[in-house]
Amino acid sequence: MPVAKRGLVAPQNTFLENVIRRCNSADCSFILANAQIVDYPIVYCNDGFSKLVGYSRAEIMQKP
Numbered sequence: 001m002p003v004a005k006r007g008l009v010a011p012q013n014t015f016l017e018n019v020i021r022r023c024n025s026a027d028c029s030f031i032l033a034n035a036q037i038v039d040y041p042i043v044y045c046n047d048g049f050s051k052l053v054g055y056s057r058a059e060i061m062q063k064p
Helices: 011-025 047-051 058-063
Strands: 031-033 044-045
Touching: 011 031, 044 047, 044 058, 047 058
Parallel strands: none
Antiparallel strands: 031 044
């Protein structure tokens, strides 16, 4: 029977999770975009950025 190994997570996901966790606790506004896809789609937007630009998170996430 195979034994599941703990801690095996895609590195790009853990990096993004760390960035989001650290920056959300700080007083900052930011977005994250995927540079590997054409038009660099936005993959995350925090509340500070949403308030700064005056758009909802849903509106920002739909923009390339």
